[in-house]
Amino acid sequence: MKTFKVLGSGCCNCNTTADLIDRKAKELGVDVTIEKVTEMGDILGYGVMSTPGVVVDEVVVHAGGTPTPAQVEDWIKA
Amino acid sequence: MFAIFTRLADWLAYGIFGLDPASSLGHAVHFFIEDVTKIFFLLSVIVFAIGYFRSMLTPERVRKVVAGRSRAVSYPMAVGLGAVTPFCSCSSVPLFIGFLEAGIPLGVTMAFLIASPMINEVAVVVLAAAVGWKVAALYVFAGLSVGIVGGLVIEYFKLEKWVEDYVWKIRMGETNIQQTSTTFKDKLIYSWGQVKEIVGKIWIYVLVGIALGAVLHGFVPQEFFLKYASADNLFAVPSAVIIGIPLYSNATGVIPIVEALMAKGVPIGTVLALMMSVAAISLPEIIILRKVLKPKLIATFTGILFVAFIGVGYLFNALLI
Numbered sequence: 001m002k003t004f005k006v007l008g009s010g011c012c013n014c015n016t017t018a019d020l021i022d023r024k025a026k027e028l029g030v031d032v033t034i035e036k037v038t039e040m041g042d043i044l045g046y047g048v049m050s051t052p053g054v055v056v057d058e059v060v061v062h063a064g065g066t067p068t069p070a071q072v073e074d075w076i077k078a
Numbered sequence: 079m080f081a082i083f084t085r086l087a088d089w090l091a092y093g094i095f096g097l098d099p100a101s102s103l104g105h106a107v108h109f110f111i112e113d114v115t116k117i118f119f120l121l122s123v124i125v126f127a128i129g130y131f132r133s134m135l136t137p138e139r140v141r142k143v144v145a146g147r148s149r150a151v152s153y154p155m156a157v158g159l160g161a162v163t164p165f166c167s168c169s170s171v172p173l174f175i176g177f178l179e180a181g182i183p184l185g186v187t188m189a190f191l192i193a194s195p196m197i198n199e200v201a202v203v204v205l206a207a208a209v210g211w212k213v214a215a216l217y218v219f220a221g222l223s224v225g226i227v228g229g230l231v232i233e234y235f236k237l238e239k240w241v242e243d244y245v246w247k248i249r250m251g252e253t254n255i256q257q258t259s260t261t262f263k264d265k266l267i268y269s270w271g272q273v274k275e276i277v278g279k280i281w282i283y284v285l286v287g288i289a290l291g292a293v294l295h296g297f298v299p300q301e302f303f304l305k306y307a308s309a310d311n312l313f314a315v316p317s318a319v320i321i322g323i324p325l326y327s328n329a330t331g332v333i334p335i336v337e338a339l340m341a342k343g344v345p346i347g348t349v350l351a352l353m354m355s356v357a358a359i360s361l362p363e364i365i366i367l368r369k370v371l372k373p374k375l376i377a378t379f380t381g382i383l384f385v386a387f388i389g390v391g392y393l394f395n396a397l398l399i
Contacts, residue, residue: 008168009168009171009172011168012168013168014168040171040172040175040248040369041244041247041248041249043172044172044175044176044179044248044249044250044251045248045249045250045251046251046253047138047250047251047252047253048138048172048253049137049138049141049169049172049173049175049176049250050136050137050138050165050169050172050173051168051169051172060253063136063138064136064137064138064165064169065271065275066271066275068267068268068271070267
């Protein structure tokens, strides 16, 4: 099962991103875990400064803005 | 080039609505229609065009480019990149920590954060369309200068001690974020996403700005501004800056007000001081920065900007009359 982490201080875009991943995973019928990372030290630990960032199985795949639904689908399917 | 928006406003306000071109309401409605159509058109076009090119420009890259440079290079670079690098204000905190962690001096980091909300390519183009390229160029020059001066003052007084202690302990990881948007189609999708995100975020500020500008334009007599906001009145510039501090808007949202004030003969320095103050200092931004800056540094930072904006106002009023 894939683990998604959404990096961000809890701003609106971060919540949108987490919701988007959740919705897409349900649509595709894939089980994923989604975790929100809000600690600054942890976010920067991934080398990300511009939030929201997305980490899939400990690999940073995205930073700086809400991802597109197509990107999210790619991550879930990949 | 923008005459089409004037004609559209003529046709709607005077033709369809049948308003009298000489009346206050006619003036105000005409201003509103012209600015709503012109600004939202420009806003969408510019965000789309720039979005296409700048999917490559990220704060992570700026950090790498600025780190380790001499001050003569890093200050101009920080304000220049601060003006064009897109980042959401909620990223100010990780960005601040990441810059310091890379060894970028506090002054350079603050210069980046000062310039960023004040200047952006959308505001510059819309400002140029509204009041001319000369004023837009002056605004950019003044904004970049304020960023550099603000950063240098913070560096001179060695204010690192007023940065929250935990900030210095955070270590940043290395990562290579895969660029997903590389094909032509991906870039277009990204650009369109940018238009939706940015216009969706700032439309309310722009609309309120245009409405206020329209009211000023149509209903407040010129004599009012000549009496209270002329260059002879030494209190006009500080008042403009003080009024601007609690007001919060995107830089683009202030432009219709700038346009209306300049048309009423308010001197350019006073107007630019107001625009900078509204765009740069805001309560939400201060609350976000409080997470990394101790109250003393917040107060110093606000004080420096306050003095700098007043300086810009007086200087331009003295030079350009």
